[in-house]
Amino acid sequence: MTRKAALTRAQFEDRFFGVLRWVVIAFLAVITVLPFYYMVLLSLKPIDALLLDPGSLWVSAKDFTLATYRDVLKSTDSGGQGFMKFLINSALVSLGTVLLTLLAAVPGAYAVSRLKFFGRRQVSALFLAVYMFPATLLAVPLFVIFAKLGLSSSLFGLAVVYVAQTVPVSIYMLKNYLTTIPYSIEEAAALDGCSRLQTVRKVILPLALPSLMATGLYVFMIAWNEFLFALLFLAAEPDSWTVSLGLAQLSNGIEVSKTVLMAGSVVLTIPVVLLFFAAERLLTEGLTSGADKS
Amino acid sequence: MTTVPTGTPKRRDISPPSTGGPAPTGRRPMTASRRANRAGLAFVSPTFLVVLVVVVLPILWTVLLAFQDAKLVDIQGMSLLGNWSLDNFTQVFDSAGFWSSLNTTLIYTAGSTAGSVLLGLIAALALRTPFRGRGLLRAAMLLPYVAPVVAVAFVWEVALSPQYGIINNWGQRFFGWDDPLAFLSTRSYEVDFLGLHFGIPLALLTVIAFEIWRYFPFAFLFILARLQAVPDGLEEAALVDGATPTQRFRHILLPQLMPVIALLCVLRFILTFNKFDDVYLLTGGGAGTDLAAIRVYDFLTSRYDVGAAAAQALVLAISLMILLGLYFKFFGNKVQEES
Numbered sequence: 001m002t003r004k005a006a007l008t009r010a011q012f013e014d015r016f017f018g019v020l021r022w023v024v025i026a027f028l029a030v031i032t033v034l035p036f037y038y039m040v041l042l043s044l045k046p047i048d049a050l051l052l053d054p055g056s057l058w059v060s061a062k063d064f065t066l067a068t069y070r071d072v073l074k075s076t077d078s079g080g081q082g083f084m085k086f087l088i089n090s091a092l093v094s095l096g097t098v099l100l101t102l103l104a105a106v107p108g109a110y111a112v113s114r115l116k117f118f119g120r121r122q123v124s125a126l127f128l129a130v131y132m133f134p135a136t137l138l139a140v141p142l143f144v145i146f147a148k149l150g151l152s153s154s155l156f157g158l159a160v161v162y163v164a165q166t167v168p169v170s171i172y173m174l175k176n177y178l179t180t181i182p183y184s185i186e187e188a189a190a191l192d193g194c195s196r197l198q199t200v201r202k203v204i205l206p207l208a209l210p211s212l213m214a215t216g217l218y219v220f221m222i223a224w225n226e227f228l229f230a231l232l233f234l235a236a237e238p239d240s241w242t243v244s245l246g247l248a249q250l251s252n253g254i255e256v257s258k259t260v261l262m263a264g265s266v267v268l269t270i271p272v273v274l275l276f277f278a279a280e281r282l283l284t285e286g287l288t289s290g291a292d293k294s
Numbered sequence: 295m296t297t298v299p300t301g302t303p304k305r306r307d308i309s310p311p312s313t314g315g316p317a318p319t320g321r322r323p324m325t326a327s328r329r330a331n332r333a334g335l336a337f338v339s340p341t342f343l344v345v346l347v348v349v350v351l352p353i354l355w356t357v358l359l360a361f362q363d364a365k366l367v368d369i370q371g372m373s374l375l376g377n378w379s380l381d382n383f384t385q386v387f388d389s390a391g392f393w394s395s396l397n398t399t400l401i402y403t404a405g406s407t408a409g410s411v412l413l414g415l416i417a418a419l420a421l422r423t424p425f426r427g428r429g430l431l432r433a434a435m436l437l438p439y440v441a442p443v444v445a446v447a448f449v450w451e452v453a454l455s456p457q458y459g460i461i462n463n464w465g466q467r468f469f470g471w472d473d474p475l476a477f478l479s480t481r482s483y484e485v486d487f488l489g490l491h492f493g494i495p496l497a498l499l500t501v502i503a504f505e506i507w508r509y510f511p512f513a514f515l516f517i518l519a520r521l522q523a524v525p526d527g528l529e530e531a532a533l534v535d536g537a538t539p540t541q542r543f544r545h546i547l548l549p550q551l552m553p554v555i556a557l558l559c560v561l562r563f564i565l566t567f568n569k570f571d572d573v574y575l576l577t578g579g580g581a582g583t584d585l586a587a588i589r590v591y592d593f594l595t596s597r598y599d600v601g602a603a604a605a606q607a608l609v610l611a612i613s614l615m616i617l618l619g620l621y622f623k624f625f626g627n628k629v630q631e632e633s
Contacts, residue, residue, distance in 0.1 A: 010538040017539050024420040025431065031507060032435045038460065039449045055463035108341025116327065117334025123342065134568030134614070136590040137607040140359065141352035144600055164348035167341065196333050225442040227571040232595070244444040248575065251448060258452050265445035276440045280433045288519035 036269070043068050043266045047257040068263035081260070083267055085239070086246040089155060090224055091271075093242060096159040097223040098216045101166045105215070108167075109174035110200055114186075135228055138164065143232055153237035161229045166219045173218065176289045177211035178204065214286025217279050224272050243268045359604035382605035391584060396613065399567060399586045402502055407562040409506035411555060414513025419543070421514075422521055432518075439511040447575035450504055454478055481582040497581035501573045505566060513558050520554045521547070560621065567614050586610045 041059055042050060049063040074080020112120060138161075146157050181204065189199040205212070230245040241249065247264045250256050276283065361378050386392060417435065421428055438446060453459050456474035465471040475483070477500045482493030524547065532542050570587040573579065579588035587610065593603035 010536060013538040013540055021420050024416060025425075028417055028420065028435055029431055032437050032511075035446065035449050035453065036437055036441070038453060039445070042452065050458055054458040055460055055467060057460075104341050104344040107337040107339075111334045111337035111341075115330045115334030115337065117331040117338070120334060123338055126345070134587065134607065134611055136568060136570055136587045137356055137611050138349065138352050140590070140594060140600060140604045140607055141355040142348075143594060144359070145352065145355075160348060163344060167344060171341065221440055225440075225444075227442075227444055227575070228591075232591075244442055247444050247448070258458065261448055262452065265448050269441050269445045272440060272442060273437065276436070277433060280436070284436070284515055284519075288515050 039262050039265050039269070042259050043263040045259060047259045050259055068257075068260045069267070071260050072263045072267060081246070081250055081256075081264065082238075083243060083246060083264060086241050086243040087267070087271075089240055090242040090244070093155050093159050093162070094220045094223040096156070097162040097166065098219045100159060100163045101170050101219045102212065102216060104163060105167050105170035105174055106205070106212075107200075109171045109178055110204065112171065113175045113178040114183075135165065139228065139232055142229075146233060153234055153240060155240050158229060158233055158242075159223070161233070162219075162223045162226060165226070166222050169222075170215045170219060173215045173286050173289070174208070174211055177208055177286070180289075181207050210282055211286055211289075213279065214282045217275060217283050218287065220275065221272055356604045356607060359601055360608045361605075362601050382601045383609070385602050386605045386609055392589075395584045395586050395589055398498065398582065398584055399610075402498065402505070402573070402583070402585060403563055403566045403569075405502040406505035406509070406566045407559055409502065410509040410562060411513045411558050413506055413510035414515075414558070415517050415551070415555065417510060417514040418517040418521055419547075421518065435514060436511045438508045443508075443571050444575060446508065447504075447572065451478065451576060454500065478577050479581045495582050497577055497583050501576055501583050504576060505569070505572060508572065509562060509566075513562070516554055516558055517551060520551055524550050556625065560618070564614065564618070567617075568610070 038057075041057065044065065045059045045063045046065050046067070049059070070080070072081045072083045074082070075084060076082040108123075111117065112123060142161055149157075185203060185207070186199055189203045190196075194202065224242075225244065226242075227244045227248065230242045231248065234240050234242070234245055235249075238249075243264075247261070247268055250264055251261055360382055361380065363379060363381060421432060421435075454461050454477040456462050456476045459474075461477070462471070462474035466474065475496065478497055480496040483496040484491065484493050528546050528550075529542055532546050537545070568587055569585070570591060573583050573585050574588055574591065577583045579585065579592070586606065590603050590607045590610065593599050593606055
């Protein structure tokens with residue numbers, strides 16, 4: 001009797017969750033893809049078309065325009081918004097950040113994952129604790145120091161700040177990967193007469209390439225997307241605006257139409273999304289490695 | 295690699311073979327560990343230096359600044375140890391809206407954290423077993439997380455706009471809304487329901503929804519990774535025993551997932567508590583979304599009051615530490631054990 005009841009309950013649940021699962025999947029697809037579709041859609045129509053029919057989810061052939069992109073990308077001298085320059089600035093800052101972060105994080109991650117040294121536990125705890133401090137807490141003194149050093153409106157200064165933001169996560173990601181490389185490989189290299197530094201350069205780094213790329217990608221993403229510090233340090237310096245900052249400032253101008261704003265958003269989003277899709281698997285594995293053991 | 299740490303360990307460090315007499319026992323492992331120690335310190339020093347200069351020292355300086363009367367204009371000539379006072383703190387605590395902003399921050403953080411982890415869990419469960427297009431959907435679901443905050447904030451702003459936003463347009467067309475809702479500028483939306491009259495903090499709920507939407511992929515990634523590491527045997531055994539899906543989830547999966555969920559909650563709580571840009575871009579801190587982090591920014595940029603900004607940031611950091619301390623006091627042991 002009870003056995004039968006339990007069975008029907010299992011059947012009911014199986015069926016119920018079987019349906020619910022597809023509802024959830026559809027819901028997730030809608031909430032994640034639709035906003036981005038909406039963004040691209042609006043960027044492709046003139047503002048009148050948007051105001052005339054705000055609820056439409058497509059663009060008719062006669063409305064279709066690329067003028068918004070032309071307006072956003074053209075330099076300010078020729079009446080555009082100068083996003084080409086912002087894109088270059090963002091690329092410089094982000095690539096610089098990736099380079100500096102990896103330079104700072106690789107030796108540290110190696111040491112924490114491999115070498116037993118005095119204070120190792122404290123150092124790895126410190127790196128994680130740093131991650132816990134609010135950006136706003138750092139923003140105040142960095143703002144002041146940079147104002148003093150005259151770095152406050154330079155792209156280099158911004159990259160240095162981003163390094164501080166990204167080093168802890170990078171160490172964490174790299175460390176998780178490095179611990180999976182068998183120690184015996186290093187011992188073999190040592191037997192062949194490699195010094196510790198040579199071992200790292202010739203054996204460990206090539207083996208850790210996927211993790212280096214994943215970490216670099218993540219750092220690039222953070223640097224490309226960052227807004228607070230760019231706003232604090234560069235707001236007065238339109239020549240060194242990053243795309244994020246440029247877009248935010250653009251939105252403050254009342255004469256800029258929303259469709260142009262959306263074109264700017266697309267321009268800002270495309271590089272990082274392309275990069276992400278090119279290396280999606282790498283990034284997700286790099287980020288979550290170690291999560292299954294946590 | 296161009297950063298050659300100073301004091302790179304040399305191989306010559308190996309102790310010379312001891313001459314005469316039996317070698318003291320344990321000498322060799324001692325030197326090996328000492329070499330590892332020295333190499334470790336050498337390798338970690340560049341990283342440590344960076345963290346020290348760009349993170350630790352600035353934080354210490356914030357603490358100093360918080361006790362000084364520091365305006366941006368006269369900071370040039372200020373000595374590191376100027377006049378000490380508690381003025382900044384009295385100013386912060388006395389200023390209108392401090393407690394309410396702390397309260398708002400708490401609600402915002404707790405709501406966003408719980409929501410994003412929960413939605414991440416649901417998403418991970420739904421995408422657990424393979425189906426056509428799962429890889430594509432999984433990648434697409436990470437879009438809100440990887441896309442720049444400025445861009446997605448504008449999309450939400452446009453979509454929610456009362457004049458030309460698609461949400462209000464559809465709401466009026468298909469759901470019979472009487473008036474367009476100003477999602478991002480309504481502090482309290484008055485509702486009459488079953489004879490009760492109450493206000494919904496619409497703007498705050500909207501920014502919480504935004505935060506959930508933006509960060510659930512992060513939780514999803516971690517929970518999915520953990521789900522895939524759950525041994526098959528466990529669930530098969532439960533299946534043979536006739537456990538229903540809810541029972542299997544409750545008694546098999548959830549205990550396995552608990553450590554990663556706890557970790558995600560702590561992590562998201564910390565990061566959301568200090569969040570600035572998302573809400574600043576959406577509402578500018580108006581309409582009941584005056585988060586503490588936005589007040590720090592306001593002190594810094596509109597009044598150039600560095601001291602007050604530092605004090606406010608410090609208060610924020612200390613509140614967070616107290617909350618975390620409480621959490622680990624009550625739940626910490628459990629988390630530690632399970633990890």
